[in-house]
Amino acid sequence: MGQDPLATYRDKRDFDKTPEPAGKAPHRGGNKAPIFVIQKHEASSLHYDLRLEVDGVLKSWAVPKGPSLDPADKRLAVPTEDHPLEYAEFEGTIPAEEYGGGTMMVWDTGTYENIKQQRGQAVPMAEAIENGRVEVRLSGQKVSGGFALVRTGKGAKPRCLLIKMNDEHADRRRKPTSTENESVLSGRTMKQIERDG
Numbered sequence: 451m452g453q454d455p456l457a458t459y460r461d462k463r464d465f466d467k468t469p470e471p472a473g474k475a476p477h478r479g480g481n482k483a484p485i486f487v488i489q490k491h492e493a494s495s496l497h498y499d500l501r502l503e504v505d506g507v508l509k510s511w512a513v514p515k516g517p518s519l520d521p522a523d524k525r526l527a528v529p530t531e532d533h534p535l536e537y538a539e540f541e542g543t544i545p546a547e548e549y550g551g552g553t554m555m556v557w558d559t560g561t562y563e564n565i566k567q568q569r570g571q572a573v574p575m576a577e578a579i580e581n582g583r584v585e586v587r588l589s590g591q592k593v594s595g596g597f598a599l600v601r602t603g604k605g606a607k608p609r610c611l612l613i614k615m616n617d618e619h620a621d622r623r624r625k626p627t628s629t630e631n632e633s634v635l636s637g638r639t640m641k642q643i644e645r646d647g
């Protein structure tokens with residue numbers, strides 16, 4: 451094995467100060483199907499964190515505007531450090547002075563299917579991410595259907611675009627990031643999570 455994929459995650463955090471999970475070593479989830487989570491994170495600026503279970507960790511992207519169900523929208527998605535699997539159930543408030551300080555909500559979660567193919571062959575997730583061309587079908591409570599994550603540009607700080615694929619779950623009118631503001635884990639709003647401490 452190469453280096454610990456969670457080293458960056460742990461280096462950025464002081465687990466005596468943040469309620470976030472230190473996490474175990476990379477490991478498979480309990481479900482057969484890999485999980486995804488979209489967390490709403492009110493840090494220095496409000497954004498959503500999309501995380502996909504890949505090879506025992508959560509591959510992560512910060513999506514400033516969150517997902518759109520309209521295939522015409524291209525939402526910026528900035529790759530961030532791998533998170534431990536346990537993070538998918540993290541909800542709470544990170545102290546303001548700590549890394550990522552602010553309130554975090556489990557806005558949506560479920561399982562996903564890797565649907566990326568090349569010349570009729572399935573492309574493993576790690577390879578699809580490496581190639582900057584991810585295609586997944588999400589099965590969540592707020593967000594479902596095909597999404598593409600396409601890398602744009604090169605360099606040390608790659609960026610991606612998160613785009614809804616044109617399928618039966620595409621919807622130009624429904625805007626879940628505006629209208630569905632409660633945690634799928636606890637039913638709480640951001641304010642309630644913050645108040646609960």
Ligand code: MN
Pocket residue numbers: 491493497498499512550
């Ligand atoms: Mn975040």
